[in-house]
Amino acid sequence: MTTASSRWAAALHAWAIPDDILKAAPESPWGFPPALFHAHEVPSSTPSRRRAVEALPAGGSVLDVGVGAGAASLCLVPPARQLVGVDESAEMLARFTAAADAADVGVDVRAIRASWPEAADQAGRSDVVVCHHVLYNVADVVPFVRALTSAARRRVVVELTAEHPQTALNPLWRHFHGLERPTGPTADDAAAVLEEIGIRPEVERFSGPRRQAEVDRKDLVAFARRRLCLPAERDPEVDALLPENAGLPRRELACLWWSPGSA
Numbered sequence: 001m002t003t004a005s006s007r008w009a010a011a012l013h014a015w016a017i018p019d020d021i022l023k024a025a026p027e028s029p030w031g032f033p034p035a036l037f038h039a040h041e042v043p044s045s046t047p048s049r050r051r052a053v054e055a056l057p058a059g060g061s062v063l064d065v066g067v068g069a070g071a072a073s074l075c076l077v078p079p080a081r082q083l084v085g086v087d088e089s090a091e092m093l094a095r096f097t098a099a100a101d102a103a104d105v106g107v108d109v110r111a112i113r114a115s116w117p118e119a120a121d122q123a124g125r126s127d128v129v130v131c132h133h134v135l136y137n138v139a140d141v142v143p144f145v146r147a148l149t150s151a152a153r154r155r156v157v158v159e160l161t162a163e164h165p166q167t168a169l170n171p172l173w174r175h176f177h178g179l180e181r182p183t184g185p186t187a188d189d190a191a192a193v194l195e196e197i198g199i200r201p202e203v204e205r206f207s208g209p210r211r212q213a214e215v216d217r218k219d220l221v222a223f224a225r226r227r228l229c230l231p232a233e234r235d236p237e238v239d240a241l242l243p244e245n246a247g248l249p250r251r252e253l254a255c256l257w258w259s260p261g262s263a
């Protein structure tokens, strides 16, 4: 029987890059360049922020899974006073702790370099667990989400783009490699996985800010070129074809939130 979680995993596996293209790639197409992620670009009021704040007690704690530079959690201080950030990337964690220091808001920060859900024991429990723009990287999504739920005392808030963020590069894959790329999964598919494991998420859709306002075009072109498995000398061609906001979280976003008791 096909389940929502197996459909999710299959849709993500469909993004695998054919071996011949991967072997010819000058550098790994995976990973996130820290230059494209900033903590200070989040507007003060999004559904994701509001849903986290309304569940937070004064002085409360937040666990941010896939913290990056801290965009999902630094904007929760105050009322939060304790932040735990988990990320696989040391460079992202350094940005997170530097941004927390620079904000100078009197917050107690703990950074854990590890993968989720393996980091769950080390991270412990927090009042609110946030996880923004990570789910499309997670093929084995059920243990990931269950661990988010177990780590939350009051609420889990997940934010993701309505569509897989890499779909914006699909015309470029066609142009450079003659390759048709997938279009799924979507935020609706993520909600279906949650329902399948007994979580009834509230789903709020909203139009987010255009992240590229903070991003240097040449960093964006380099990111797309790396994802496309091309050498740096193709940058001018990539630049000519790359839509304004390609490869970054697009404007159409979804906030999925639930309380641990509902799972």
Ligand SMILES: C[S@@+](CC[C@H](N)C(=O)[O-])C[C@H]1O[C@@H](n2cnc3c(N)ncnc32)[C@H](O)[C@@H]1O
Pocket: 032, 037, 038, 065, 066, 067, 068, 069, 070, 071, 072, 086, 087, 088, 089, 092, 114, 115, 116, 117, 131, 132, 133, 134, 137, 138
């Ligand atoms: C697209 S960035 C989003 C960062 C931040 N949450 C934001 O919204 O700006 C995804 C981050 O999740 C991290 N990441 C992806 N999968 C992870 C996992 N299984 N465990 C821990 N970190 C993960 C990446 O290293 C990266 O920093």
